[in-house]
Amino acid sequence: AFDPPRLSKRADYSGQMGGVSEGEDVLARWSDGLLYLGNVRRVDSIKQCCLVRFEDNSEFWVLRKDIHSCYHPECHTPPIEPEVDPNSWICRQCVFAVATKRGGALKRGRFARLMQIMKVRLPYQLSSLDWDPQHLTNQQQCYCYCAGPGEWNLKMLQCGSCGQWFHEACTQCLTKPLLYGDRFYQFQCSVCTNGPETIQRLPMTWVDLAHLVLYHLSLCCKRKYFDFDHEIMSFANENWESLLLGTLSDTPRQDRCQNLLNALNSHKDRFVSGKEIKKKKCLFGLQVRAPPPLSSDQSPFIAEQPINITHRRRSETGAHQDLLISTLNSVLGTESIQTPLNFSLFVILQPFAKWLFDLKGNGTRKALIMPILQPDAVT
Template sequence: MNGASQHERMNINVGDRVVARTSDGIAYTGVIEETDEKRLEISLQFDDDKQVLWQRYSEVRLLEKKKSSALRCRECFCAKDSDRPLKVCHKCGEGFHPDCHKPSLNASDLAAEKWYCRFCVFSICSNKGGAVVPASIRPQWQRVITTIAYDKSALKWDPLYRINEQELYCYCGAPGDWNQKMLQCLDCRQWFHEACLEKGKVLKKPLMNGDLYYNFKCATCRNGDEFIQRLDLSWAEAMQLIFYNIKFVAPQQFFRLDTDIMRYTKLCWDELQVDHLSREAPDWDKRKEKIVEAMTSSTEIFRQYKHANGQLMKLWKLLDETTPPKPSKKTRRLALEKRESLSRALSSSTSETNGKLKLKISLSPSNETKNSKRPISSIAEDDDVFLKNTISSPKKNPLKSPARKLPKTDQQIVPDWSSSPKTPTPTSLRRVAKKESPTKKLKTSSKTSKKGSLSSKTEKWTTETGSSEPSTSSAVSRISPTPVKAKESPFTLSSAIEDQPKFDAKWRMASGEGFRIIGRRREPSGRISYQIEWQQNGDVDF
């Protein structure tokens, strides 16, 4: 094998069917299109995509085993010899020297009948929504997540620690996209795939794209189990995360309140893990009020579409569509301090053995029975217990600031979506959103609707004090294709309708409705009155 070419040592050919790990940490099947022997890279076409992508050779395994795979080491490409035996993976059929594999193989691994290499352990366990680890390979899983196959300190990061030049992320070492379903470790600042974090044990709910509201520490830094803590979101932060995710489903610039925003919010409300917001607004009527209040008050995050006549429509957009919301360092620190203080309080309440404490325990046998069900160490690691203790305590938490109350608005709820379309890539979403701007659509529709939009009905005579007659140019400009922008009024459209149900002429002029003067007369009292034909606004959305 010493004289063999790099291509022969790689043991692959064009047309071979392989399984390759991508940026979400999950392995997909495809066909090899081209190989690069110098860079140890291959290009392949995945079965569910027409696009051809380049992958590292280390992230690829053959679907059909070859006998030649077991005759050389997958890492160093050295041949099998008596001095350095090879251990063959039960799933992919690749051979490894005990010291070439990460982690190094021990005596139990060499003696095991079914042994899986590092790549195959992740390909078996990694899944959307979180890893599912079978009991048979849990010891191997625990070893691979506590032993990284690359040097973390050698990675070259950008200033914000979001992308590294080597494109090595997570326990698995695959590529990754930080702004999608990934978490960053607070200690090493490395990013980890949702698919490689154990479901149920680490992740209680699937991650949302760009959801950074977690305190997370990886198993490598803690030399054992991971640490994870969910951070509380405000109403504005929750809706910012909703808008960031809805762009992956519906590529458009503005979204309607009832048909888009509320329906998608109901669809992913459980994944947000905002129990404190659910308690604040227990039903969807109140939640909708809170959502509208948060978007209206956060003008630096959201924008409401305004019609040419000055009327605010029920259309909303996110100003910064490229960057997901990020919690502040203070929020992270306070959450960690709160958890540590609660943990110390629980441990100290059981470790004290003075007479007063013994007396209290003896007088309340129900508490003693309740605490004896589980060890205190396990209670200290349970976020639900911390949350329950915090809620039941009548004392105010000094770390939590009081919520600011905002005025309420009358809204209605709508039914949930039954399903969501396929998720496209973020790049294509932004392109489509730019082409299909609802602003342009509204402008074109308003122009077409104004052709022949004058009402055939004539309003009754409208009186005006004074003897001066309005100029013809100002009257004609009212019915021109580009109406004069009305002054912004402090009241909303709904409140104006309630205050003036008869829609008098003053209100209609202030709202920007076009009109034309078709008659004029002088009354005996000296007042001049005009007969006005009003323009119909067919595109106004009440």
């Protein structure tokens, strides 16, 4: 059996792909886990990426590892058995191209069965990936069963055992499509179960629901403020069954409005009303455009293996906050930042924690840090 290839930031993928040349028609895997037909316009062998023109005439740079045409037999995972009939054999790439769908992969039929068999092994070594402190992104841009790119907040599920992120389009366990930023699931991938995926909906509060709806709308519409009656409530009511709200799903339609409105008005750390910025009071938006946290614990915590997504240890979380605050105060030359951080400020600062720690060692000036503290930069 062949071991999956190790991935690196400067790896040479030409052997795996058989080479890529300008003018060649290829399939490029996008961050949603789906394949799109395109034509290679330019090849950058140093940065290991290609400029691809897609069927809608848009052009994007795509990593060479995400550009596919055909396989060498020795590059396929799982390994090709010697007794397999080459006339009936279907490669992993073609199985995923057919089976992956928006809202969730096929669950029935030949390609669904083939996909399930292939998903118990990854085509790369998970241990070779270099993750950020929050375990949200890796430097190789390698996620899911398909080894494609991805963005954790754009319809992806994180496995509670191995910590890898998986595209909605590549999973076969979903009964309803995901919303952007919806992490209220306890999920285990096929690699960890050595079989079908398992998934369980986590309980949500009215505050979680309001936050999730606003975040989803903000990404879809590229706006910050939304009308409560015509947009927020309208979206919630139209998608009520698809939201899988558990005990909240039994709430009568006439009571949903007041519950959501109370949540929006009573959590100033998350939501901003239009009346606060001299706009209509029926408008609401997020203080910071970030997905809702999974629990009342406002501080993301990266646990040791196995990763536990739903239960966070407060003692270590507090230490993590203290370290971040200490670093900020030291670099900024101030003692004004105190613990505990509120939700909005923590969301702004947390993704930069590792970067700030590195900068502290290099004697970075205050001017390099201050732009991070401007909320407009992330909303």
